[in-house]
Amino acid sequence: MSELCPRFxxxxxxxxxxxxxxxxxELLNGKKRFSEMETDLPISGRLLSDRLKMLEKEGIVERNIYSExxxxxxxxxxxxxxGLKxxxxxxxxxxxxxITPEEVQDQITEK
Known part of the structure; x- marks a missing residue:
């Protein structure tokens, strides 16, 4: 059995x-503030912060700080x-x- 490519x-x-x-x-639509993403996504602030840090570490997301x-x-x-677009x-x-609407509803019901 062949192994998966490590990069893949x-x-x-x-x-x-x-x-x-x-x-x-969300970010494919342009720059977003943390609070905007927190409002738009069904995810806790802590988990959102964790994922953004991981994506930043991977070089996929950048954090821009404006001294205002x-x-x-x-x-x-x-x-x-x-490149992921x-x-x-x-x-x-x-x-x-x-993916059918029923499958989406089943997923929501299971949570």
Whole structure:
């Protein structure tokens, strides 16, 4: 049995972490403040912070600090992060065709 390519495995490890896909989708629409993402996503602030730090460490997201009062911090995708746009778009296209509204409702009910 052949082994998975380590680079592919690493990529899947990153994008398959819970909530990462939704965070990337949010940031594909442009820069966002933490509070905006916290409002838009069904995720706790602590977990959102954890995922953003992980994505920043991976070079996918960058944190921009503006020395205003109050301090403004925005998150955006790096060039590496922008490279995921076709991947995210294709997953969206696939889900539009193959994931039924009933499957989504079943998932919500299970939580």
């Amino acid at each position: 495995e690493k990529a899947m490890e990153i994008v398959s972490k819970r909530w990462v896909g939704l965070i990337l989708s 009062f109050p301090v403004r911090i925005e998150y955006s995708l790096t060039e590496k992060g922008e 076709p991947v995210i778009n294709e997953i969206q296209n696939w889900s539009d065709v193959w």
